[in-house]
Amino acid sequence: MDHQSTSASQAPLAAEFVNVSKSFGAFTIIDDLNLQIRPSERVSLIGPSGSGKTTILRLLMTLERPNEGEIKVFGDVLSAGGEGAAKARPDREFRAIRGKIGMVFQQFxxxxxxxxxxxxxxxxxxxxxxxxxxxxxxxxxxxxxxxxxxxxxxxxxxxxxxxxxxxxxxxxxxxxPQIMLFDEITSALDPEVIGEVLEVVHNLAHETKMAMLVVTHEMGFARDIADRVIFMERGKIVEDASPGEIFNSPRNDRTKAFLNAIKR
Amino acid sequence: MNLLLEISPVLLRGAYTTVLLTLVSGTCALLVGFAVGLARLARTRWLSIPLAIYIEVFRNTSSLVQIFYFFFVLPLIGIRLEAFTTGCLVLALNFGAYISEVVRSAILSIDRGQHDATIALNMPTSLSYRRIIIPQAIPVMLPAFGNYALELLKATSLVSLITITELTFSGAQLVQYYGHPTLIYMSIFVIYLLLALPLVALNKALERHSGGQWKPKVPTT
Known part of the structure; x- marks a missing residue:
């Protein structure tokens, strides 16, 4: 939470989720989520499968539309829940905002x-x-x-x-793009080629100022690439802290349990 | 042999009409099929319900009855079309209905990830379809198109019943005049076969050409 209060007075946030909910049928995948990504910030999203990490990226890329809440990109509303909220914006304006986001997919x-x-x-x-x-x-x-x-x-x-x-x-x-989304980009790869892809992303992180939002099951990558790691479970953010805190001294019991399970 | 020489101009003119019918109605059927198939994908209800009705009506009723209906019933409500136009219209609507379903299902067969990628690259929908989705869907459509082209070639014989002297009808007239049904119908048989062969070859070539380069035939290294 510290991150958010310090950034409030600075330049507009790269991306902001305000009370966003998304459900598929009766299944709630994102539950009243608030999230703020600052420009140039590198954020890793970790958590068990089905916790909603990928859906956050898909919502931000407008591949899904929220049922409730608002998603803003550099201060402009990109998409919003409820009737016609997103449609009201002319296509040209909508695409001007969407153009600030790029995405790399699990299946290429x-x-x-x-x-x-x-x-x-x-x-x-x-x-x-x-x-x-x-x-x-x-x-x-x-x-x-x-x-x-x-x-x-x-x-x-x-x-x-x-x-x-x-x-x-x-x-x-x-x-x-000014915000780049990486959605489990190594999950479909043979183990021996994972390194070459991660190296490319690491270089990008050094050479560019893009904000990066990374969903991954590679914990080493999640830790090394990020300024900030978010642990999610059941559509909610459970813990949001620096990589050091999350991986060395997680506060939340569920974060601990998840990281222990992965180590085994 | 003399008889063959004597009847060949009539048969050739009939064959010409058959080819013309096939080309004109085939081209129109493709246009109708693409327009209807794409429009149904847009999922706007005021459009998709009438189109679904059109498709089911034309697929589920006899083509012959459709031809008679357009030829004999439309004039009663003041729409008068030439026999050739009527024939092409009905064949185009009939085959267009089938083709629209081929177009629609081929486009639906393209992986969801391709649509996702076009959105992530900020493409507008029209561009995405024109450059990414349809070019990948066409190789999927081609085998079915080949089948329908052959079907259409043969279906043109139906319009003989509304006074168009195409191949079958000119043959029937010759039989009435000269007799010798075995020889004459055998010639017609052979002509249909000769007309079909280029269609088969064209389709084979198209299938080879489009997508041939990028279809994963070599195992990935």
Whole structure:
């Protein structure tokens, strides 16, 4: 809670959840949640499966709409629960806000009918209206940055899982988001390629000022990447503290139980 | 042999009409099918209910009755169309109904993750469909399109019953005039087969070309 009170007077929050609830049928997955992410902040979300971590990312990316509450991005309402609240905003304004967010998925979700380079170029050209040559230069630069300079002409089906995920990271970066969401980006990978993907994310954390929201089951990664770790259970935030506190001296019994279970 | 030479101009003209009917109604059926299939995906109720009714009516009634209905009943309410136009219209609506379901189910078969990725890249829905979803759905549609193209080629014989002298009808007329049903119908048989072959080849080529590059045929390294 300390984080939130100190940030109140500073620049607008990168993202803010205000009393957000989300349920699928009778099952409440996010329960009256309040969450604030400051610009450039790196936050890890940990917790048992079904605790709502991924749903937080999907809500922020507008892949899901909240049933109640409000989600703000840099002070603007991105989506809100209740009738027509989100629809009231003109599409152009809505997309201007959504464009500040990028996401990398567990299953990569690369476009299989396009080469790695085309995957990265597609949105800058088609959405931002970037000149093709400029977009190509940017894409080549980003592929180089994720260590895939030679793979531009390959189709996703010709790449390993680790390579595909790195292309997906380059593709998300090409839109220059201010908040980047990583949704269990190593969960679908073979153990031997997890390291190469995590290294790319670590480098990004050093080289950029994007806010990052990371959902992961890799506890070492969750600790090393973050300024702040949030432990969730049953759609609620149970503990919200620095990585040191959460991993070395968790206050909450359920956090302790979860971390102990993982160690075993 | 002499007889064959004598009847060949009539048969060829009939074959020409059959090809023309197939091409015109086929193109229209594709347009109708895509428009209806995509419109039904939009899930706006005022649109999707009438379209669902259209599809079920045209799929679940006899094509022949549909042709008769349009040809004999529409004039009674003041809509007069040429026989050829009527034939193409009914065939296009009939096959369009089937094709719309192919289009719809192919698009629904595309992984949810692809839609998620287009949203995460801030694409508007129209762009997402045009550049990402439909290009992936088309290879899924092609085998069914090939089938319907062949079906359509054969279904054009139905419009002989509303006075269009296509291949089957010209054959029937020749039999009435010359006799020799075995020879004449055998020629028609062969002509239909010859007309179908390019369609089969075209479809094979299309299936190979589209998606051929990126379909995962090599195991991932």
């Amino acid at each position: 979700n690369l476009f299989p009918h396009m080469t790695a380079l085309e995957n990265v170029m597609e949105a800058p050209v088609q959405v931002l209206g970037t000149q093709r040559q400029e977009a190509r230069d940017l894409a080549e630069c980003l592929l180089k940055r994720v260590g895939l300079a030679e793979k531009g002409a390959s189709y996703p089906s010709q790449l390993s899982g680790g390579q595909q995920q790195r292309v997906a990271i380059a593709r998300a970066l090409a839109m220059k």
